[in-house]
Amino acid sequence: MIRIRPQREADPAAVELLLDKSFGPDRSKKTVYRLREGVPPLPELCFAAFDGRELRGSLQFWPIQVRPLRSDGAPVPALLLGPLAVDPDYAGRGIGVGLMRVGLQKAAAQGHRIVILVGDLPYYARVGFGRKGAEGLRLPGPVDPDRLLIRELVEGAATGLEGLIEKPAAEKAVADPASGATKREAAP
Numbered sequence: 055m056i057r058i059r060p061q062r063e064a065d066p067a068a069v070e071l072l073l074d075k076s077f078g079p080d081r082s083k084k085t086v087y088r089l090r091e092g093v094p095p096l097p098e099l100c101f102a103a104f105d106g107r108e109l110r111g112s113l114q115f116w117p118i119q120v121r122p123l124r125s126d127g128a129p130v131p132a133l134l135l136g137p138l139a140v141d142p143d144y145a146g147r148g149i150g151v152g153l154m155r156v157g158l159q160k161a162a163a164q165g166h167r168i169v170i171l172v173g174d175l176p177y178y179a180r181v182g183f184g185r186k187g188a189e190g191l192r193l194p195g196p197v198d199p200d201r202l203l204i205r206e207l208v209e210g211a212a213t214g215l216e217g218l219i220e221k222p223a224a225e226k227a228v229a230d231p232a233s234g235a236t237k238r239e240a241a242p
């Protein structure tokens with residue numbers, strides 16, 4: 055039986071292996087990874103799907119913001135959904151959609167308002183993502199615009215949203231020289 059639960063401190067090594075298996079070793083060259091460099095995922099929004107003790111699925115969310123290009127309006131905070139990965143041997147059992155339902159529900163309960171991702175519309179439409187509202191968004195690198203998708207967690211939250219998707223400015227990632235890891239720290 056598949057069980058979905060929050061990720062724990064011991065899970066990241068298995069998650070990295072699953073991501074390499076699902077996306078290949080070049081995954082970090084994708085444009086969305088520029089939004090993740092030096093920024094950890096939101097720990098309370100990392101989920102794992104287990105069959106017994108074996109990790110079979112993983113979903114993480116990263117903090118991002120949309121910075122308006124043509125106005126001096128304040129950046130709009132949002133979430134970046136992904137990476138989402140399911141062990142190919144377990145494909146088609148509802149694990150991917152199950153992880154997203156759990157994750158989106160928790161994100162909404164925490165007060166997040168907008169979720170953005172890059173992926174296949176026919177799949178992500180199953181959990182409410184679409185192109186509507188994403189037309190005016192840009193990423194810091196090349197991406198197929200048809201794959202830039204958005205879902206509002208609060209109705210109207212993305213109305214008129216346009217600008218550059220970037221790392222959150224309210225936080226800066228600080229390299230920890232001792233561990234090589236990063237931690238999140240409030241910006242001055």
Ligand SMILES: CC(C)(COP(=O)(O)OP(=O)(O)OC[C@H]1O[C@@H](n2cnc3c(N)ncnc32)[C@H](O)[C@@H]1OP(=O)(O)O)[C@@H](O)C(=O)NCCC(=O)NCCS
Nearest residue numbers: 076136138139140145146147148149150151173174176177
């Ligand atoms: C894409 C992925 C997460 C799907 O996980 P999954 O657990 O098999 O998905 P689910 O069981 O929830 O849903 C399966 C359904 O979605 C469909 N589906 C899966 N990937 C799809 C895609 N890229 N486009 C359209 N439909 C897709 C399946 O055909 C299946 O359809 P059915 O219900 O009509 O039979 C998984 O295949 C994976 O990890 N792929 C490699 C990594 C990846 O591409 N991640 C997503 C990009 S961020």
